Amino acid sequence: MGILEVTGVNKRFGGLQALDDVNLNVEENTVHAIIGPNGAGKSTLLNCFVGRLTPDTGTVMFDGQSLIGRKPYEINQMGVSRVFQTPEIFSDLTIIENVMIPSFAKRDGAFKLSPFAAVRAETEIREHAEQMLLDVGMADKKDMDASAMSRGDKRRLEMAMCLAQNPKLLLLDEPTAGMARADTNNTIDLLKQIAESRPITFVVIEHDMHVVFSLADRISVLAQGHVIVEDDPQFIKGNPKVREAYLGDAHD
């Protein structure tokens, strides 16, 4: 059984069938890439995983529980985090304060117990945040202002903010969009290192095939709202259905 199981998902926007009987099985502790031409339905599908959209029909099961009808914050608390294309960072806080925020949100209850519990909780959260920054290679920048960061560092910080929530499933929406090749390669190395160092499952939407083939254990190809192929990377490139879906697409 996969950690994320999608069965018969349909989603219409007016007259447009954005998702057409989508089936997907994501195995635990793997990197699963979802690729496909522009407008194939990738973001729509991801939005169905995080509660921003509700499928018209079909089921989405995460870790044995249905995600359908749940609010985004509930899904997040179940262990699903999403890294957005544009990092959402509080630029008037320091880097470590940004990493502490998601943990404060999750641990809110601890602060109501007693002042001692609150101090202990804050110390734990700070130590945890320091570890997350160490994991993403930013420990030496923890007290810097978050406003003065490179694009690559912003990506690392947002990754640390997501990891601070201890997600079981991390959804990445074009993690290297707009990056130069050097930053792209650094991001690939970072993601590989995170995938290898902890029990976490990644679902990655990505147009850059260098990133996809460097990271993915398994690939699903969406075209016109339907998964036309799900296979191991070595069988994707030569697949005639995939070539046909991409014919004339600038991203291939």
Ligand SMILES: Nc1ncnc2c1ncn2[C@@H]1O[C@H](COP(=O)(O)OP(=O)(O)OP(=O)(O)O)[C@@H](O)[C@H]1O
């Ligand atoms: N809220 C919406 N209302 C109406 N149509 C929408 C909406 N969201 C997406 N669509 C349409 O649904 C289809 C799938 O869009 P989606 O953004 O999921 O594709 P995508 O594969 O993520 O594309 P890209 O790679 O360009 O980001 C497109 O035709 C898009 O115009």
